Amino acid sequence: MMIRSLPALALSAMLAFPAMAQQTLPSLGEPETTTQQEPVRQPPQQVAQAGGAFLRGLDKLSGRTTDFHLTVGDAADYGRLQIRLGQCRYPAGDPSSDAFAQLTIADTSQNVTLFSGWMVASSPALSALDDARYDVWVISCES
Numbered sequence: 001m002m003i004r005s006l007p008a009l010a011l012s013a014m015l016a017f018p019a020m021a022q023q024t025l026p027s028l029g030e031p032e033t034t035t036q037q038e039p040v041r042q043p044p045q046q047v048a049q050a051g052g053a054f055l056r057g058l059d060k061l062s063g064r065t066t067d068f069h070l071t072v073g074d075a076a077d078y079g080r081l082q083i084r085l086g087q088c089r090y091p092a093g094d095p096s097s098d099a100f101a102q103l104t105i106a107d108t109s110q111n112v113t114l115f116s117g118w119m120v121a122s123s124p125a126l127s128a129l130d131d132a133r134y135d136v137w138v139i140s141c142e143s
Contacts, residue, residue: 051143054139072086087102101121
């Protein structure tokens, strides 16, 4: 009978040893509370409107780039695209920095609007024209 209880005793010993090997860490007490500071709020950046914009287009088939100088309200034809400038804005006092322009780009061959919105010069991929052949992006605003 002792031999039959030996495997059960060995099994219970093996199951108990891992529990004994675990250590309990001392309690660190209550976590320290930190005071929450108000985030520093930047004043809104003042923007100025320009009378025109400097744009660049890329024909992906030929690899050729074309520069456009558009005034507000005017349109330019680029291949099968018609690019119309609604507005161009830039940080006040620094027209050569981060320009953003409101553009409407239409495919004249299919009579559909491909893009209508704001393009940002510093992040052209943020809001980009989605066309298989052409890319258009904003370079800067012009007075």
